[in-house]
């Protein structure tokens with residue numbers, strides 16, 4: 001099945017793929033092991049920074065090796081591609097999905113670049129995710145939520161989103177309905193009423209960024225209400241990596257990396273498995289491979 005078909009199946013059946021950021025080999029390994037144990041299709045993604053660290057060819061080759069060895073549905077995504085050139089390189093390089101984040105640009109400029117990328121991507125069977133309303137926060141552990149009044153003023157407007165999608169032809173829209181990047185002492189709440197209104201007006205797939213630290217009930221309901229086929233998770237993986245590594249190093253004078261890393265991989269794998277179950281994508285790989 002191609003990317004479009006997998007996302008369509010997810011939409012029709014009311015589940016979502018986890019989009020997990022892989023900044024290095026150990027994180028990639030954890031994601032793949034979780035996908036395998038859960039028999040779940042997953043999206044493995046790199047931000048621009050993670051991509052630079054990993055190397056485009058190395059990242060894509062690694063994913064290809066896993067696909068062949070384990071018969072897994074692993075789609076690749078460039079997460080928050082910052083500009084035309086970076087996104088074009090990902091399309092030409094062989095990513096399955098490319099997210100162009102033009103939310104900081106003037107509207108017309110965002111439309112122009114997104115539209116150009118959609119035209120180029122579709123010739124290669126690549127899907128484009130677009131963003132018009134900046135999703136606040138960043139992939140860190142935060143103490144305080146941003147001022148809620150300030151944030152909700154920037155939530156996705158159904159009518160404007162419909163116009164943006166019609167103008168650009170994007171495949172996936174990154175919606176902003178209270179989801180924030182990063183984790184917070186108090187979980188941000190999703191505006192599910194707004195999601196209903198956006199769903200009525202906007203015909204494309206949706207992605208939900210900020211999948212770390214949201215309330216489980218909100219995420220489940222959101223996937224049922226709207227065509228959310230992709231939920232991004234980064235911060236919880238980074239925290240599992242760092243916290244576990246610190247603990248391992250504290251209790252040992254081991255210097256062989258391959259002996260230090262297994263508990264780190266296991267901790268990240270556990271987070272990914274829990275997210276897969278929350279998004280309802282467990283056991284969906286068999287289903288994709290047989291149909």
Ligand SMILES: [Zn+2]
Pocket residue numbers: 080135181209210232
């Ligand atoms: Zn994001």
